[in-house]
Amino acid sequence: MTDNGEQTAYTEGPKAPAGGDRETLLEITGLSKSFGTVHANRDISLRVDRGEIVALLGENGAGKSTLVKQIFGLITPDAGTISIKGDATKIKDPKDAIRRGIGMVHQHFQLVPVMTVAENMMLGHETVKGGVLDLDGARQMVRELSTKHKLSVDPDAEIEDLPVGTQQRVEILKALSRKVDLLILDEPTAVLTPQETDELLGVMKELAAGGTSIVFITHKLREVLAAADRCYVLRQGQVVGGVDDLTSTTTSDLASMMVGRDVVLRVDKAEATPGDTVLSIKGLQVRDDRGLPAVDGFDLDVRAGEIVGLAGVEGNGQRELVESIAGMRPSIGGTVSLAGEDITRSNARDTNNAGVGHVPEDREKHGIVGGYSIADNLVLNRYDEEPFAHGFRRDFGAVREHAVELREEFDIRSPDVEAPAGSLSGGNKQKVVVAREMSAKPQLLMAAQPTRGVDVGSIEFIHRRIVEARDAGAAVLLVSAELDEILSLSDRIAVIHGGKVVAEVAGKDADRTEIGRLMAGDSDHH
């Protein structure tokens, strides 16, 4: 085992052959579900046989979670049928789903933190002896189950004292104690360390060998190849592909299916005329929320007047990288400099004042203050500077005037700049953020997922603005999980994998398949 589990393949010998004559456990036909005008699932059909592991692969927002929530009875489908062991009766609620042999391990564990493993296991279907909870029985049940499935847990341990991987084991045991035929795992590896991930994949195989079918959601390609018998690829709410024989599939095949071959959104832009280096990152190391290395020796230069697109499968350190440059997350090694000035240890405020504009990935949390007016949101980075303040006194007239100007310029659709920013639609919120960051004329514009959850019209507008910022001489670092966005905007593309740049290519020479392959971490051969 190397220190980085993502790099080493999980492949452990040949997989079980895909089922041909096995019992069909779950069959979904024509399933559709909309939320408002958003089609979360469109005409989805799939099948799961007994004892097989099926992966649902797709980017964030592809509709995977919506799909499994319908199987577990948490959401009611608009159309289509879900048939379990040939019974297509509507699944009323989770209780009904459990009764029919479906178990689900949620992404956020449904365990009471201050209770013991045994107490959590019995919760909801307690056995009582003479009015008193039969805790001994519950402990015994935990021990039996954990021996049977080779998942060791201490029945008397309190949940909050257990590592995440063990908590997940408890969740799986909890589902198994309800005698499941089909176990659904919603992004089970998202919270796990590489080592815990390996263990989990092993457990899944054991369970499948014992006759339990497993459906698991992921956007990590290697996990699919390492554990699944078959896989369905979801994109924009639809099944865009199914792979029945994963033994002859590579991660790059899957990657290109996942990002799709849709029409590239065209952006008209002139040839870049790069100037001096503005952003220079050398050997940067940043830890993620769990304290594990996320950015691991990252090097990149971005020059004035060019857009550098950072392509990569989500979870390869992009978020931590951006947060670290923006001064929102400390780095543990390496340097970041802006036009020769060291900003490695600058906080968010100083970084901003040094000339870094940041369009954050999570705009609700880091981009706007929902309760503040649009006008105030537009000066969040400069409210205490002239002309918006004189000394300690704010100039509301100037703030308002500024807001009215930007509203015109950035096409923010709101009749009143004093309205709370939280009342705007997603696309208009994003325009507020983009307007604020660009109007400060930054030397470096850093845009993370700038068009996520934004309507098509706004996407085009934001793209055009990014190009204009470049033409005005800003260095632009674009981070996006949308390969199309990267391809259509970037003058240069850097591919990030495992927290470091694995390749750099010129934007006009970029080949989608090649980049997909690199994103999957497949850079050692060919």
Added chain:
Amino acid sequence: MPDMEWLSRNKIWVGTAALVLIGAYAFYAVNSNIAVSMFSYAWFLAVPLVLGAMVGVIGERSGVVNIGIEGQMLVGAFAGFFAAAATQSIVVGVIVGALSGIAMGAFLAFSTVVGQLDQIIAGVVINIVATGITSFYFESGKTIPRGLPNFDVPLLSKIPLIGPVFFSDGPIALFALIIVFVLHFLLFKTRWGLRTRAVGEYPSAADTAGINVIALRLFNVTAAGILAGLAGTYLSMEATSTFERGMSSGRGFLALAILIFGAWRPMRALAAALFFGFMQSLASQLQASDVVNIPQQFINLLPYVLTLVVLAAAAGRVRAPGAVGQPFVKGD
């Protein structure tokens, strides 16, 4: 049964309890009359606090903050007393007092759990309404036949010190003592308790396990009102035989402090209430015996200051149920 494992886990508590017991009996050996009267007075003062704290335990363990205990008590005292005065029946008075507590509990439960009203605001409403109603409808000069009588529990009342202190009181005081142990058992040993704690700590886990979070919270908060109502009737019909405006005089809020000091556990809350009662009893003893020459006001301050100190010390170490104060919305 207190097996070895239980002892080692709770050695601080067992040790403290043993020390307190030894100290109390040493005191008893030195001067039995003063010891019995001081401890009796302590328990006399602690009874409404214990009942109030139990209301808090049930509510907060289910995830609902109840700062309306004060108001519930006041209405219980009022309704109980005037029902007893009107019917000239103490039994009717106690029943009406308990029912009025339930009614107030039901208001809190439905407005916060179903109506999703902020729990603090709902509690404040209860307190304001209680003060208003009990002042507006107050009639002076009403009397009840006589207060609830004290009686001796056979055998138990013969135990030196403990007997006269705990087992020679009125029925509500005895009930308060019993309910602490009953509630401890219910909370930690039964299905209801496991579910209640799950609902107060992590309701979505309870929900996915098929437990009806809303129904359980409604039931618990409403039912806990009985105890608040009884605390009120204790004030107007057992401790005294009269009703005065605002006679709960902050005991409901003190009960909340005791709830925290007691770490949301019935038995520890009992200990905390006794501690507070004893401090107050000590204050009046010092005052009466003239042993120290300090202005009376300072002595009266003593129990409150000590409570504040103890609370501040305990605050960092205890933890409230995880979902306290948060309304539960399914599928959130």
